[in-house]
Amino acid sequence: MTMEATRYEDGTISYPGHPRGPGGTEPVETVDLSEYTAEVITWTTSMATPPGVREPNHLAIVEFDIDGEIVRALGQLTTGDVETGDEVQPVHVDELREPGAGIREPASQEWDGYRFEPV
């Protein structure tokens, strides 16, 4: 299991990856973000969640520094006890929300992924 980001020809990295990067650059390799820690940029606790989503749902936007290249990700937090600037690490979860409980076709996407846990 990996938290797969994409590096493009110009060196930039995005999560998730796209068929084309900034300036139309092509993907050249993947980077596993789960091997790195990140810094919390901002966070929220959502108290009104859709069907199949835990309630409350602690969420954060975090920032990875991959050898000087910044890449951000959004994900659930393992706890609501965080502050902006905290260091977190990705931990794998088999099912982030219940497939089929919401409007999206369950087979159309993956449902496992990563939460962020304070280091």
Added chain:
Amino acid sequence: MERVAVIGSSMTQFGQRDGWILDLLAEAGLACLGDAGVDAADVEHLYVSNMASGEFEGQTGIMNALAQDIDATPAYTQRIDQTSSSGGAGIYAAWQSVASGASDMTLLVGGEKMTHRTTGESTDVIASLTHPVEYKQGVTLPSFAGLTARHYLERFDAPRESLGKVAVKNHANGVHNPHAQFQKEVDLETVLESPIVADPLRLYDFCPITDGSAALMLCPESVAQEYTDEYAVITGIDGATDTHVVHEREDPTIMGGVVESGEGAYEMSGRGPDDIDVAELHDMFTILEFLQMEGLGFAEHGEAWKLVEEGETERDGELPINTSGGLKSKGHPLGASGVAQGVEIYEQLVGEAGDRQVEAEVGLCCNVGGFGNCVITTIMEAAQ
């Protein structure tokens, strides 16, 4: 290219309605025909702004159904879906149809029927616009707002109360809008003590779930003069996108689609932020009013909250914002909201805004789709 005029408008009661999507669209469409004094047989293009009638109600093909219901066949029809900015995108499509010469009379009707669904279901329909890596985390549009609001308040050292004052102002304006879902004032204490929805934002920082419809009639200026002396002209309009994946934006407090569409509309109209007399901004969440004020050049980056604190955006202020009550008080029936913004600006420019009337020759509306994923900015001016 001949200038495009707006010669009529209408808006149903917003709120929890008994009627379904086709009922709401027909109600606004017929009222707009009456307001403009246009025979349905003279409508050449009919556009329907709507995000999700299929998902909410299981009813598709609503543009064709509306054409028959209001006796506008054989008008060309098209449904416009651009999520929450479907209404603004409808104004753009209607403007294009007239400006290109393809149509001499275009009726735009926006509408949505939502309240029969639970809050969770409606939230999920809206959240389905997110990328798969966002959706599986259970992210919602309100949670994006919470994330952005915390970042804004911390980075710019803005007081939490300033967001609450946006809600207080827009509710005060909504009192004077007979079509608004909420026609009652709220005080700051009530806003700041309401239940948390997406920390640090609370219930009164969010717009409600709403049923409703709104409509505008567009035609070439030369045709407008056959119908009325009191009309408005769309002098600037542009649309733009930002990243689909919200966290990939370089600066979470800048909505690139707002900046780009605003610059395009200003350039086309030859106007700038200082020329705008009244504005309708997409206050689906209070924080969005700040981001649009800054993206459109009404305030410096990180300083919109100061204008709100100083009262400059109130109805008697230097730049009245959301005189209609905004989405916050008026309600947010997704596909109708951008059209209803246009209705408010049109009515302000032709002097039909009643108790909400302000002195205005130039107005602007900014309609935001997703969490800034796609944006339409429109500038209207009173006919000279």
